[in-house]
Amino acid sequence: xxxxxxxxxxxxxxxxxxxxxxxxxxxxxxxxxxxxxxxxxxxxxxxxxxxxxxxxxxxxxxxxxxxxxxxxxxxxxxxxxxxxxxxxxxxxxxxxxxxxxxxxxxxxxxxxxxxxxxxxxxxxxxxxxxxxxxxxxxxxxxxxxxxxxxxxxxxxxxxxxxxxxxxxxxxxxxxxxxxxxxxxxxxxxxxxxxxxxxxxxxxxxxxxxxxxxxxxxxxxxxxxxxxxxxxxxxxxxxxxxxxxxxxxxxxxxxxxxxxxxxxxxxxxxxxxxxxxxxxxxxxxxxxxxxxxxxxxxxxxxxxxxxxxxxxxxxxxxxxxxxxxxxxxxxxxxxxxxxxxxxxxxx
Numbered sequence: 001x002x003x004x005x006x007x008x009x010x011x012x013x014x015x016x017x018x019x020x021x022x023x024x025x026x027x028x029x030x031x032x033x034x035x036x037x038x039x040x041x042x043x044x045x046x047x048x049x050x051x052x053x054x055x056x057x058x059x060x061x062x063x064x065x066x067x068x069x070x071x072x073x074x075x076x077x078x079x080x081x082x083x084x085x086x087x088x089x090x091x092x093x094x095x096x097x098x099x100x101x102x103x104x105x106x107x108x109x110x111x112x113x114x115x116x117x118x119x120x121x122x123x124x125x126x127x128x129x130x131x132x133x134x135x136x137x138x139x140x141x142x143x144x145x146x147x148x149x150x151x152x153x154x155x156x157x158x159x160x161x162x163x164x165x166x167x168x169x170x171x172x173x174x175x176x177x178x179x180x181x182x183x184x185x186x187x188x189x190x191x192x193x194x195x196x197x198x199x200x201x202x203x204x205x206x207x208x209x210x211x212x213x214x215x216x217x218x219x220x221x222x223x224x225x226x227x228x229x230x231x232x233x234x235x236x237x238x239x240x241x242x243x244x245x246x247x248x249x250x251x252x253x254x255x256x257x258x259x260x261x262x263x264x265x266x267x268x269x270x271x272x273x274x275x276x277x278x279x280x281x282x283x284x285x286x287x288x289x290x291x292x293x294x295x296x297x298x299x300x301x302x303x304x305x306x307x308x309x310x311x312x313x314x315x316x317x318x319x320x321x322x323x324x325x326x327x328x329x330x331x332x333x334x335x336x337x338x339x340x341x342x343x344x345x346x
Contacts, residue, residue, distance in 0.1 A: 001041040001048055002079050003056055006063040009037065013061025020059060024050050031074050033084065033233030040074050040229065070264070072221040074228035075235065080266035086234040088206050089163025089182040091126045091341050093236055093268045098333035099297035099341040100325075101165055101270070103129040106142060106311035107149035110156075115304040117156045119318070123326040126341040127183070128153070128162035129299055133169045134311060135189050142310040150180035157182075165208060165299075171199040178203045188212050188240055188275075191223050201230025210238045210272070217257065221265055236268045237261055238299065239290075241276030250278025250315075253286050258293040270297035274315045280306070283317060284324045291332045297341075300325060 005014060017039055018028040026043035041051065053065045070076040077083075085094025093099045102120035107113050107130045117128050132149030134142060145152070153164045163182035168174055169190060177184055183206045190196055191212035200207050207227055211220050224235050239258060241251025253276035261269045273286035287298045303309045303316035317325055333340060 001051070001053075001065060002068055002073055003039040003041065003065050004063045004079075005037040005039065005061050007036065009061030009063075013059070014039065017056070017059050017062060020056070021051065026051060029074075029229045029231070031228050031231050031233045033086070035084070036080075038074065038079065038233070070221075071218065072225040072265070074233065075221055075224045075265045075267055077264055077266050082266070083262065084233070084266045084268065086206055086236060086268060088127055088165070091163055092344065093270070093296055093341075095262075095268075095296065096337075096339060097296070097341050097344065098291070098329065098338040099127065099270070100125040100329050101127040101129050101297060101299040102302050102317075103165075104131075104303050105274070105301045105309070105316065106131045106134050107145055107152050108310050110152045112304065113152050114156050114159065116302050117160050117162060119302045119304065119322060121160055121162060123302070123317075123322050124329045124340065124342040126162065127165050128157065128160075129165045129185075129301075130156075131167055131311070133167055133173065133177075135167075135169050135187060136311075147176060150177060154180045168196070168200065171196045174199040174203050178205050181205065183208055183236075185238075186210060186223075191215055191220065194226055197223060197226035198230050201227035201232045204232065206234040206236065207232060208236045208238050208270075210240050211242065211254075211257070213241075213243045213251065215242070217260055217264060221261070224265070224267065236270060236296075237265070238270050238272055239276075239295075240272035249276070249282065251276045253277070253290070255289050255293045258290060258295045262294065268296040270299055271295045272299045274299070274301040274312070274317075278312070278315050280315055280317060280321055283315060284321060284328060287325055288328050288332060291328060292336075294336065298325075298329070 102125040104116040134144035167185040244252040271290035306313040306316040
């Protein structure tokens with residue numbers, strides 16, 4: 001069961017609702033989003049019948065109650081029929097806008113990060129992505145600058161005004177990453193790192209949750225539920241390609257995930273064609289496909305000198321390829337009735 005609190009509900013109203021649930025033998029989980037607060041109720045069928053929805057609706061501050069049949073209660077479209085817009089440092093991601101997130105796959109130096117950020121901004125990006133902690137397949141590959149990389153991202157944000165999205169890989173690092181970033185990213189390898197999901201759910205910053213390499217839609221949404229259950233509904237789902245049998249591309253971008261997830265969940269859905277393709281010449285065509293399918297945003301890698309990049313240079317956009325992306329971002333979303341987040345920021 002899910003209880004939706006009224007927009008003007010006070011903290012005392014929320015606590016009174018939680019107390020009522022616990023008095024009747026249920027467990028309550030409070031999740032707060034930008035637009036609303038909901039209380040998830042867990043209990044046996046007997047407990048739910050004892051609570052009685054009509055009694056719950058009579059409590060101060062309660063707007064409505066509903067039974068959710070989906071396994072993922074808080075992120076389900078059944079819970080919130082109107083799709084959610086979240087804000088990252090004031091930048092919207094949701095059904096009425098289109099948001100470009102761009103930047104270097106890895107923070108290497110202050111100069112390289114600033115150059116990449118300026119390239120991203122010129123292309124229409126309103127959020128800066130950059131990796132300070134880099135989980136890599138090989139233990140010998142560049143693993144990121146860590147906290148020093150976070151400081152570089154924060155300095156670049158101060159200089160050019162783009163809020164920062166960066167990955168956190170360990171629950172022990174959540175607080176320090178949250179100090180420097182506007183949005184915390186959970187990478188594909190950590191989609192089912194449940195301790196990490198719970199930690200980012202409790203920290204109070206928006207979260208980008210990438211799909212695991214072999215994850216089903218339900219597994220992906222259940223991972224989002226772990227974050228939501230710890231009190232954070234400001235979640236963006238990122239499709240970044242799934243493992244397939246085809247060796248000529250790194251991963252297969254599942255464009256159907258955009259349409260399907262937007263029906264199963266109220267959360268925003270974006271695509272990452274850079275990590276799906278693994279090669280520069282496919283990034284823009286896949287980005288166009290994602291935009292046309294209705295994605296709420298696209299996230300891409302850019303780098304001023306891809307040939308010398310320490311991480312994923314083969315997929316980083318530069319020059320004409322970045323110009324092509326900028327053209328796609330400027331022209332396709334308006335055809336679908338979306339306003340560019342860059343126009344709102346400008």
